[in-house]
Amino acid sequence: MKRVALLILSTLATAVTMLTSCTPDTGKSHDDNSQAGSEAQQASRQEVTTPGTPKADTLTGVAIGGAHSSIELQDAHGGEHEFSYPDIDPSKVDTWVEGDTMVVTYIHNSDPEVGDSVLSLRQSNRAKADEY
Structure with a gap:
């Protein structure tokens, strides 16, 4: 045993x-x-x-495409930029259609797999935002 x-x-x-x-x-x-x-x-x-927080950038462009919670903008130089905003507060997103001029406020993320963090998506013309 x-x-x-x-x-x-x-x-x-x-x-x-x-x-x-x-x-x-x-x-x-x-x-x-x-x-x-x-x-x-x-x-x-x-x-x-590291002191401070990341600086928010803005981009103004014409909406040329997108889907649910994403938008593709063309800037004044012809460059195309795609943004996703699945988790953003709906009060910070204006309704848009292709051809609208939009202003995106975002924090750049250097990891392309993650993408930029969108803080707001607004119509550049506030009167047009009220129409929708």
Whole structure:
């Protein structure tokens, strides 16, 4: 009986050691993960200590397309810009149709997968906004 208990105990100890020493990132040693964690901590500290907030930009352009919660604008230089605003407060979005001149206020995001954060989407002509 003692031998069975000792065998079970040693098997459990081996399993625990193997489970805690393995890392989910294949090809990385424990030291690589520690260094990556340290770099992430430093980056988050830099974000916290960075003074100020991002500056909001505005773009005025003619609506040339879009769908539910998105718009594509053409600026005065012919450049096309696409914005999505699925989570914005509806009171900050004016109704629009193609051909309307719109003003988008947004915060630029350098990650193209995420896109810019739209703060508001307004008609440049307030009288036209009231028509809708």
